[in-house]
Amino acid sequence: MIDVYLYSGFLGSGKTSLLLHTIAQLKAAGKKPAVLMNEFGELPIDSDTVTESGDVPLKELLSGCICCTGSEKTEAQLQALLEDYDDIDVILIETTGAAHPVEALDAVYSPFFADRLQVKGIVTVADALRFVHREELSPRIHALLLEQIRHAHVIALNKSDLVTDSQLATISMELANLNPSAPIVQTVQGKLDFSFIEKTLSQEKAAQQPIISGKHLPLSSKVISFSRPVQQEEVEEWTKSLPDTVYRMKGYIPIVGVKNPMLFQYAYGMVNWMPEYVKMPERLVMIGEGIGEIEWKD
Known part of the structure; x- marks a missing residue:
């Protein structure tokens, strides 16, 4: 079984930085990571930074739609990863910042992959500075940002160096109210120890915090x-x-x-x-x- 981690978070929150740090840690531990990245635009800007990090299998979905990327496209790219590489240990999925986490999980839970993929959980990157100014967002985008936090199993409170200590304490409390079960880790430039993510999303923890998907929710x-x-x-x-x-x-x-x-x-x-x-x-x-x-x- 290949472990799958979903990295979520709003546009510009620092997901790609976290992804690059994760890749480096996995490679240092002797593991073979692969990446499925959903780009928002026509050009693979973020995925270029992943390919620069070394020999990492990568599939991408360009022009990620704010509404719905299409689970069939995600399924096809996952299938291509599994067919093209037979030595993958971990798959990291970075969603476009305008995606609802449920969207990506629908495809991962396809019956085609039931015996090969094991979803460990959702890591959401919350932008501390944007969270302070979240009321300036449109109501729909504001709601999407909050949904990404509510569906997380681990929350990386990123850019924590750009707000005051008082703001940081307030944000942490508000995040905890939105999602009482997810641990909140303050980060700078997306630096988070993957061993913490791995331990938090271990099988025992996952059993207590079910993955949000059609398999585990009354969808x-x-x-x-x-x-x-x-x-x-x-x-x-x-x-x-x-x-x-x-x-x-x-x-x-x-x-x-x-x-x-x-x-x-x-x-x-x-x-x-x-x-x-x-x-x-x-x-x-x-x-x-x-x-x-x-x-x-x-």
């Missing part, structure tokens, strides 16, 4: 069908009324005036539309908790 899914074309604005207004327990939606929605149903993706309040050039089934899959009563008002 359910439902299919929503459309009997007529709808206005794009109607859909977006509807999404604003959904509870926070709707984590993801993906499907094809018939839009008034558009020939083929459009690809619609939604994750934690954020919406993305893409045109389709062939006729697709007019239905939407919703994933979340307690979603049984949610319907599209046709």
Whole structure:
């Protein structure tokens, strides 16, 4: 079984710095790490720094969508890692800073990898300075930042040297209130001892702190069908009324005036539309908790 660690955290929090320190520590310990990195833009800027760190197997997902990267793409890249390299000891997954941790875990828990991968947990990097000014973020982004913290098994409170001692104490208390079960480690430039992460996310600890995923949460899914074309604005207004327990939606929605149903993706309040050039089934899959009563008002 290959251990898998998911590194989460908002844009610019220091995930890549933590990743590079982890790679160095694993290599020093004689282990073979591999990296799956979800880049937000078109160019592999962060992943270039990983390749500079030496002979580390790397797969990347470019143009990471704020809404949903697509678990099928993540599955494909994981499959490629496992097929191309047979000596991997640890897989480190760095999500784009605009991703919900549940999104990446969906793919890792694919039945294709059930006998090969063992997810150890989520390490979230919290930017101390950004956390102080979090109220300046838009409501949706603010909520995403908090979700990344709530889903963590270990919290690295990074850039702790950029705030005062008083601010640091306040932030630590607020993080503990958001996530009472995750240890909080103050870090500078993403430097965190991997042995601490490994020990904290040992099998015994993981049993007490279940991984947030479809395997361990009461997540359910439902299919929503459309009997007529709808206005794009109607859909977006509807999404604003959904509870926070709707984590993801993906499907094809018939839009008034558009020939083929459009690809619609939604994750934690954020919406993305893409045109389709062939006729697709007019239905939407919703994933979340307690979603049984949610319907599209046709």
